[in-house]
Amino acid sequence: MADLLLGRTQDNTDVSVATDDLVTHGFIVGMTGSGKTGLGIGLIEACLDAGIPTLLIDPKGDLTNLALVFASLSGPEFEPWIDPAQAKADGSSPAEFAAKQAALWKEGLAPWGIAEEQLAAFKAKVDVAIYTPGSGAGIPLNVLGSLQAPQTDDQEVIADEIDGYVTSLLSVVGIDADPLSSREHILASNIIAAAWAAGENIDLPTLLARVQQPPMRKLGVFEIDEFFAPKDRQAFAMRLNAVLAAPGFASWITGQPIDIDAMLRTPDGRPRCAIVTTAHLSDEDRQSATSLVLSKFVTWMRRQSGTTDLRVLLYMDEVAGYLPPTATPPTKKPIMLLMKQARAFGVGVVLSTQNPVDVDYKAISNAGTWMIGRLTTERDKARLLEGMTSTGVDIAAVSDAISGLGKRQFLIRKAGKNDTEQFGTRWARSYLRGPMTRDQIAAVMKAAPAVVPTSQAQTDAATPPPIATQPEAPVPEAAPTLGAAAAPGA
Structure with missing residues (x-):
């Protein structure tokens, strides 16, 4: 068992979640700008640092930032990834703004005991692979063929x-x-x-x-x-x-098969951060690709032996459209199954959303650990509190605490506990520059090794790094839409 550092309380006490608690699953909720993405990326980094592989479902493209860890914390490393619009708004040249971002990251990481040496060690022990079903920008996935x-x-x-x-x-x-x-x-x-x-x-x-x-x-x-x-x-x-x-x-029928073993670990045993990003797809195609990956993951999971500690983390960002309260998209069945059965196999599932009204709390009620950030409306807060009634917490106290949360501040209710704790999130190693375009993903993956299925005797992995403040996501480039092809006169 390992403790995964999430942040610190106001009195500077570390707040962590134990890996065996994550086997009972987790739920992260917070409005845009709450720091939800940074918290999720920090949790993923902590798992990887502890040697635990992660499979990430990334419908918006934010989690690709995990490929942006810069070991020397220098301006030239940051410059290709800064947002030129932010540099212009800052009144800086791209090089000047990149230097400021590098300094910001260095300053932000220092209180957490992370400097160039620790970043280099993290990069050496972790492999990051970005999979792009329906696109050759990252590692293409043969999801249908x-x-x-x-x-x-x-x-x-x-x-x-x-x-x-x-x-x-x-x-x-x-x-x-x-x-x-x-x-x-x-x-x-x-x-x-x-x-x-x-x-x-x-x-x-x-x-x-x-x-x-x-x-x-x-x-x-x-x-x-x-x-x-x-x-x-x-x-x-x-x-x-x-x-x-x-x-x-x-x-859709070229590239790597969905080989979960190869997606989770390199041939030499290093944990892999496998990011399946679908930001470039239509809503319908995102559903299809995600459902196929989750179905393969369920099959892989059921082949594993039982364990009480965390074997792998499955993290789903912006889960609302995949786990709605009433509708039954193809993703809903495997998510429900994972929330009910994955614990026995050492699989932790963490679901994240900014829309607490639009998720099925029959599934969320299976989550032992809840992390709650700022919420947009009273309706969102009321729906969340209604969903928490089965957790045993003091609902009135939680309601008051949520109203007072600032940016990067969260309440955590840990598995088996009836109380909550407020904390500020730690600084992520990854540069949080916001969603990457397909060209940027291609540039990251071009410099990475290649991930080859376990049935073949080679390596194809992706080794990028992560973190920064969260700008508005650029509009992703469109990918071929399969659903549209089947519609006319079908």
Whole structure:
């Protein structure tokens, strides 16, 4: 067990969270400008420093800043990453502003005992890899093209992985499918299950062909043509083909497979910070890519032995759209499952949001550690306090404390405790410059080693660093949108 330093109280007492407490999961909430991103990045850095790998789901692009750790704390290191608009507003040249940022970071890290030597040691022990599904800017992920059978005989695991893949695929195609009633979902799932049972790994073109000519005669008690008429199967195949034929589809079936082992550790055993950033995607494609990664992660998790300490941290930023209170996007099922089952496998899940009204508290109630920053409205505060009623804290005291929080100030309720503690967050090692563009991600990853799946005998990792004040996120460059390709006349 290790203690992960989060910050300090007003009387200069360290505030930490134990790794075995994080196995009971965590929830971070705070409005824009509260310091929520800095707190999350600080927690992730502490895990990595303790040798714990992290898998990060990054829909806004803020977590890519973990690739911006500058060991010498010099202006020239910072200059390529500063915001020119901030430099102009400061009345400084880019070089002058970069020097000021370097000095700011040096001054901010000093009270935490972090200087050039500690930053260099951190960079040496940690590998950062930025994965960009649907784009070649970072490490591309083959999220749709590979249908390799999971290495398990557990039928529940197999069924969950098939369900995750098919639900995400149909979402891309524009079909909101119920696994129990949708003919498309049932047929595609049975085709994949039959192939895997026969020891066959198939691909999307093969799946499309078998939709037209299914390998089974019956589904349930019905003949296949009665259950799903040939003309309707042909229409379904045409929708799948529209995605395959889309100009941007190649970027979704090239690159690394979703190999969780390779994403979490380098071949020499160093912890990896695996950042799956989806800021460049449409909302629908973010859902699909995230669901596929989470489904693979669940399968990987269930192959692990049980442990009471933290084996890996899964961190999801801005989770509201992926875990809504009423709707059921494809991401919701794997998140709910992880919040209920991951503890037994030593997997800690931390969910972060600025919209406490828009998350499902049935899942959040499973979180043992809550970290609460400034909130925008009384409605947000009321919804959060309602969600905390099961934690045993003094709701009135928490309400008063939230109202008095400043920037980078948080309340923490630790697992198994009925009281809260107020603290200020520590200074992050990473340069918090805000979301990176695809060109910036490409520049970071170009200098990094390459991450190769564990089934291959090479290394492909990414070794960047992080931190700074959080500017408004630049508008991300658009990526090919798969959902749009399937819509016309489908």
